[in-house]
Amino acid sequence: MEITLIVVLVIALALFFDFTNGFHDTANAMATPIATGAIKPKTAVALAAVLNLVGAFLSTEVATTISGGLLHEGDGGFSIGPEIIFAGLMGAVVWNMLTWLLGLPSSSSHALFGGLIGAAIVGAGFGVVNYGTVVSKVLLPALLAPLIAGLAAYLCTKLAYGITKRPSGVSSPKRGGFRVGQIFSSSLVALAHGTNDAQKTMGVITLALVASGLQESGTHVHFWVIAACALAIALGTYVGGWRIIATMGKGLTEVKPAQGFAAESSTAAAILASSHLGFALSTTQVASGSVIGSGLGRKGASVQWRTAGRIATGWLFTLPSAAIVGAAAAALTYLGTPGLILVAVIGFGVVLLIWWLSRKEVIGPHHAVSDVEEAGGAVSIPSKKQRRKMRKQQRRAEKAEADRMSHEVNLQTADLRAHDADPGAAVPTTEGRHGTSTDNAANGPEETR
Amino acid sequence: MNIEWLSFLTVTVVTLIAALSLVTLYSSAVRLKAIAEDGGRGASLAKGGAVACFVLCGCLVLLGIYLIVPQLGGSGGH
Numbered sequence: 143m144e145i146t147l148i149v150v151l152v153i154a155l156a157l158f159f160d161f162t163n164g165f166h167d168t169a170n171a172m173a174t175p176i177a178t179g180a181i182k183p184k185t186a187v188a189l190a191a192v193l194n195l196v197g198a199f200l201s202t203e204v205a206t207t208i209s210g211g212l213l214h215e216g217d218g219g220f221s222i223g224p225e226i227i228f229a230g231l232m233g234a235v236v237w238n239m240l241t242w243l244l245g246l247p248s249s250s251s252h253a254l255f256g257g258l259i260g261a262a263i264v265g266a267g268f269g270v271v272n273y274g275t276v277v278s279k280v281l282l283p284a285l286l287a288p289l290i291a292g293l294a295a296y297l298c299t300k301l302a303y304g305i306t307k308r309p310s311g312v313s314s315p316k317r318g319g320f321r322v323g324q325i326f327s328s329s330l331v332a333l334a335h336g337t338n339d340a341q342k343t344m345g346v347i348t349l350a351l352v353a354s355g356l357q358e359s360g361t362h363v364h365f366w367v368i369a370a371c372a373l374a375i376a377l378g379t380y381v382g383g384w385r386i387i388a389t390m391g392k393g394l395t396e397v398k399p400a401q402g403f404a405a406e407s408s409t410a411a412a413i414l415a416s417s418h419l420g421f422a423l424s425t426t427q428v429a430s431g432s433v434i435g436s437g438l439g440r441k442g443a444s445v446q447w448r449t450a451g452r453i454a455t456g457w458l459f460t461l462p463s464a465a466i467v468g469a470a471a472a473a474l475t476y477l478g479t480p481g482l483i484l485v486a487v488i489g490f491g492v493v494l495l496i497w498w499l500s501r502k503e504v505i506g507p508h509h510a511v512s513d514v515e516e517a518g519g520a521v522s523i524p525s526k527k528q529r530r531k532m533r534k535q536q537r538r539a540e541k542a543e544a545d546r547m548s549h550e551v552n553l554q555t556a557d558l559r560a561h562d563a564d565p566g567a568a569v570p571t572t573e574g575r576h577g578t579s580t581d582n583a584a585n586g587p588e589e590t591r
Numbered sequence: 592m593n594i595e596w597l598s599f600l601t602v603t604v605v606t607l608i609a610a611l612s613l614v615t616l617y618s619s620a621v622r623l624k625a626i627a628e629d630g631g632r633g634a635s636l637a638k639g640g641a642v643a644c645f646v647l648c649g650c651l652v653l654l655g656i657y658l659i660v661p662q663l664g665g666s667g668g669h
Binding site for chain 2: 188200201278282283286287288290291293294295297298301302305306308320323326330333400403404406407410411412414415416417418419421
């Protein structure tokens with residue numbers, strides 16, 4: 143009886159995590175087309191939700207990595223119980239909500255792994271974590287996948303601009319087709335997100351089922367688990383993410399349709415290839431890698447390294463922070479049922495508090511779009527090329543002004559000399575003109591110097 | 592510790608090939624479409640080429656999804 147209640151709790155919390163994941167990651171897929179105006183925010187989010195749903199059904203490799211490889215199995219099944227998984231999930235959920243409130247694009251996957259690892263260590267000691275799998279299927283992909291995606295995006299951007307380069311005299315817009323293309327490429331990203339991220343939750347639920355003896359170890363993910371996770375992530379995607387859309391779309395780099403298309407193709411390719419091999423990587427990090435890579439591929443594009451650094455720091459903190467929260471929650475479960483209830487109550491309280499705090503500032507589709515538009519119009523950070531051009535123009539203008547002034551002075555002094563030499567000049571004006579002209583003559587050389 | 596370097600290499604190569612071929616096809620299509628819209632000689636040829644590139648691009652995406660989904664009989668599922 144006890145064990146079924148805790149399993150139900152784990153499943154509910156896992157599905158809620160899946161929901162926050164969709165909530166958190168809508169931006170990865172849809173920030174760029176929204177920023178370039180290729181698609182309306184509402185439509186983009188609906189499309190992303192449907193594709194996440196479809197993507198969740200496509201593959202189960204990542205789920206297998208999580209349920210099968212992350213934690214060691216003892217002789218009689220797992221040495222950790224569902225309580226520990228519950229504590230780990232709580233760590234992940236709390237961290238995910240917190241970063242969402244602060245508008246940081248952190249990684250939901252790392253929050254999940256961090257929470258689970260922290261809780262498992264407290265629950266069953268350091269030996270329970272399969273560090274080999276953690277390194278080869280979680281940490282290394284986390285490091286390499288954004289680099290791979292960034293490299294691909296860099297090359298793709300160069301290629302896309304190279305191929306579509308046309309002589310300046312032609313009438314048709316050179317890269318108009320990419321705006322429409324972006325709708326497709328970002329749809330692919332949403333699909334890829336479903337294949338990787340929904341599976342993480344499936345993996346956790348399967349892990350809980352195996353840990354409580356309701357499912358044989360090493361068997362496939364149940365269909366109802368896949369369906370529930372797919373629905374949860376789709377719902378989460380639909381409901382949320384405006385806040386992150388605002389930071390991702392404008393914070394990192396200015397995105398043009400051709401560039402966005404290249405970035406998204408790379409993101410989708412990298413995630414789909416990784417999902418297929420069971421790498422549980424963070425879609426957020428891959429998307430950010432692509433966006434930066436494609437930014438570097440553009441002539442004179444300005445990547446703001448400070449923002450990039452801030453994001454990277456957020457990533458570094460995600461796994462350990464979630465691990466600490468997970469570990470604390472796991473420590474509470476040592477108190478038995480009251481401890482478990484305490485974890486549930488505190489976690490629920492924190493989630494409610496964060497939700498309540500976020501309500502104070504109403505975020506909606508209009509907010510996102512007006513923010514992006516503002517960034518495009520009012521803020522408009524000039525690219526290097528534009529800045530160089532502006533500086534050149536300014537210098538030219540200054541020089542022209544100086545030349546004109548000295549020329550005028552010369553003219554005036556010449557005029558004056560001629561005037562002075564002329565005895566038959568009109569008498570009334572002579573005095574005034576004489577006064578100013580001597581001033582000018584005195585200042586003249588100084589100014590032209 | 593068993594790190595699957597070959598898998599990382601596979602991911603890198605597959606990502607690069609997939610993304611680059613997708614972008615090449617789509618960019619070519621965009622360029623040919625622009626040429627066709629300019630009119631003049633060879634406009635219809637360019638239009639045909641653009642459509643062909645768009646279709647190939649779509650096929651490439653479908654092929655990629657086919658390869659990933661085990662239920663469709665691709666190489667998925669190990």
